[in-house]
Amino acid sequence: METEKALELAESLLKDFAISTNHPEANRVDFVIDRKDLKAAVNTILVNKHWGYLSAITALDNALWKVDETTKQKSIDPSGGSLELLYHFCQAAAVATLRVSIPYNDPKVDSICDLISSVSLYEREAAELFGIEFVGAPNTDKLLLPDNWPAGVYPLRKTFTSLEDSAKG
Amino acid sequence: MEPKTAPEKFIVPIGPQHPALKEPGHFEFTVEGEVVTNATARLGFVHRGMEKGAENRTWIQDLYLMERVCGICSHVHALAFALGVEKLAGVQAPPRAQAIRELVSELERIHSHLLWLGVAAHEGGFDTLFMFSWRDRETVMDLLETISGNRVNYSANVLGGVKIDISEKQADAIRKGMDFLEERTKHYLKVVTEDETFLGRTRNIGVMTFEQADFLGAIGPTGRASGVKRDVRVDSPYTAYNDFPVKLVTHTHGDLEARFIVRIQELYESYRLVRELVDKMPTGDLTVRVPRRIPEGEVISRVEAPRGELLYFLKSNGSDTPERVKVRTPSLCNWSSVLVTAVGHNLADMPMILAGIDPCFSCNDRIVTVNRKTDSTQMDWEDLRQYGIEYYK
Numbered sequence: 275m276e277t278e279k280a281l282e283l284a285e286s287l288l289k290d291f292a293i294s295t296n297h298p299e300a301n302r303v304d305f306v307i308d309r310k311d312l313k314a315a316v317n318t319i320l321v322n323k324h325w326g327y328l329s330a331i332t333a334l335d336n337a338l339w340k341v342d343e344t345t346k347q348k349s350i351d352p353s354g355g356s357l358e359l360l361y362h363f364c365q366a367a368a369v370a371t372l373r374v375s376i377p378y379n380d381p382k383v384d385s386i387c388d389l390i391s392s393v394s395l396y397e398r399e400a401a402e403l404f405g406i407e408f409v410g411a412p413n414t415d416k417l418l419l420p421d422n423w424p425a426g427v428y429p430l431r432k433t434f435t436s437l438e439d440s441a442k443g
Numbered sequence: 444m445e446p447k448t449a450p451e452k453f454i455v456p457i458g459p460q461h462p463a464l465k466e467p468g469h470f471e472f473t474v475e476g477e478v479v480t481n482a483t484a485r486l487g488f489v490h491r492g493m494e495k496g497a498e499n500r501t502w503i504q505d506l507y508l509m510e511r512v513c514g515i516c517s518h519v520h521a522l523a524f525a526l527g528v529e530k531l532a533g534v535q536a537p538p539r540a541q542a543i544r545e546l547v548s549e550l551e552r553i554h555s556h557l558l559w560l561g562v563a564a565h566e567g568g569f570d571t572l573f574m575f576s577w578r579d580r581e582t583v584m585d586l587l588e589t590i591s592g593n594r595v596n597y598s599a600n601v602l603g604g605v606k607i608d609i610s611e612k613q614a615d616a617i618r619k620g621m622d623f624l625e626e627r628t629k630h631y632l633k634v635v636t637e638d639e640t641f642l643g644r645t646r647n648i649g650v651m652t653f654e655q656a657d658f659l660g661a662i663g664p665t666g667r668a669s670g671v672k673r674d675v676r677v678d679s680p681y682t683a684y685n686d687f688p689v690k691l692v693t694h695t696h697g698d699l700e701a702r703f704i705v706r707i708q709e710l711y712e713s714y715r716l717v718r719e720l721v722d723k724m725p726t727g728d729l730t731v732r733v734p735r736r737i738p739e740g741e742v743i744s745r746v747e748a749p750r751g752e753l754l755y756f757l758k759s760n761g762s763d764t765p766e767r768v769k770v771r772t773p774s775l776c777n778w779s780s781v782l783v784t785a786v787g788h789n790l791a792d793m794p795m796i797l798a799g800i801d802p803c804f805s806c807n808d809r810i811v812t813v814n815r816k817t818d819s820t821q822m823d824w825e826d827l828r829q830y831g832i833e834y835y836k
Contacts, residue, residue: 298740298741298742299530299742299743301679302743320658324657324658327657327658327659327660327673328660329660329745329752329754329771329776330754330756330769330771332756332767332769332771333769334758334767335767360756362743362754362756364745364752364754366678366679367678367679369743369745390658390659390660391659391779391783392659392660392776392779392780392782392783393779394779395484395486395775395778395779396771396775396779403494413483415483415485416485416487417484417485417486417487418486418487418490419487419490420487429492429495430494430495434495
């Protein structure tokens with residue numbers, strides 16, 4: 275009951291930003307929002323209304339796969355697909371997620387560090403492993419990867435198979 | 444005499460070979476005199492590329508991989524993963540399996556909290572408490588070994604249930620162990636709340652207010668010591684926590700002392716739960732069948748690890764390998780909040796403040812890819828041994 279109420283409240287708070295709303299599980303609500311609205315949406319749900327806390331940021335590489343008819347080999351079709359960031363907010367059992375789609379050719383999104391200072395580690399993780407630039411982030415030093423890791427190689431992208439393959443291009 | 448220039452700022456680097464903690468992490472504290480004015484972290488020294496690795500393995504193989512994310516709370520990682528996969532597959536483990544999962548979770552919490560008690564005492568220079576608590580911790584390690592065959596990776600879970608059962612003889616050993624530990628824990632609570640020198644290192648040190656903890660997303664005992672009522676076992680019960688509920692333990696002071704008290708009182712809760720579980724263990728099967736190919740979908744699986752909420756995000760593309768396995772460990776949340784609140788404290792308090800959140804580095808550092816340039820640079824055991832001999836010649 276409380277979970278339903280919390281989800282309803284989240285929906286009413288974010289209705290102006292949501293392009294679409296989805297209920298993937300009974301205790302969850304997902305809001306697809308435009309990346310330019312991200313900061314305003316976080317400001318509304320967390321800073322102004324204190325709806326739960328930011329539990330995690332999941333980055334996804336939604337690559338477009340194609341299958342070769344003759345060889346049955348699966349490969350990535352560079353003409354489609356996108357990156358996606360999921361900002362999970364938890365309040366007791368209820369989970370509200372802001373979903374932001376980010377194109378490969380312009381992988382940028384506003385940093386929300388100035389709203390929640392503790393979010394820096396999550397953003398740096400996504401920046402290093404998926405190559406997403408968080409505009410306005412106060413600290414963009416390496417967090418997880420070795421110092422000698424080559425620039426522009428993002429290990430959790432679907433195109434990454436190994437460092438040797440990346441070096442070959 | 445008035446100083447002509449602004450006071451100089453010093454950056455004190457600590458780590459990665461940390462003099463106090465047994466795991467690698469690098470911190471830079473900017474200090475003005477004794478007082479810390481900024482704190483940053485560099486993690487990743489024990490990165491292993493597990494999230495990427497999970498995408499190249501089957502769901503079943505990944506259960507074993509995820510159990511190895513953390514060497515202290517291995518069971519909750521496997522549990523969070525198994526619960527997520529079961530949710531995607533639309534199956535539920537039988538009641539007896541759920542109860543055994545909760546039992547192992549609580550035994551693991553006991554071992555983890557006692558381990559932390561020792562480490563934190565050691566950081567404060569109280570090595571007698573460290574040795575006593577670790578000696579007593581052996582009781583629960585032996586129990587875990589008795590029921591699973593292992594001290595660390597108990598491997599209790601399979602997708603769809605558990606692979607270990609609890610016999611009456613084992614249940615008796617568990618009851619005896621809990622009696623012994625409860626007596627010892629009373630003593631520890633007395634030490635951390637009454638010992639004058641101990642309180643000198645913990646009382647009013649590293650205070651995180653309720654507002655800070657709540658807003659910055661502090662979780663687990665770190666958050667609960669500041670009065671934040673967050674515990675996945677209570678908020679969103681999983682496995683058997685509905686039938687065997689846990690009582691929320693919180694404190695209001697938010698200092699290091701409160702973090703000691705919360706963890707020790709949680710130990711009492713765990714002893715009570717463990718006894719109740721072995722006394723009222725449901726009967727029945729241990730497993731249900733889970734398909735090899737997991738239906739397409741996304742799921743969030745949250746469990747309460749000893750350090751706080753552990754979140755798994757799983758995405759399936761309908762095949763026998765996952766599309767994405769995202770792990771957000773509790774230490775990462777607590778690092779973020781503790782780095783913010785470290786500012787303003789004395790440098791000498793940093794080891795205790797860092798240890799106060801019960802940090803776990805392997806948890807944070809699971810994602811990196813091993814840098815193998817060519818096969819010839821890989822070292823086997825004999826190469827490593829030779830390298831060591833040459834190095835120290």
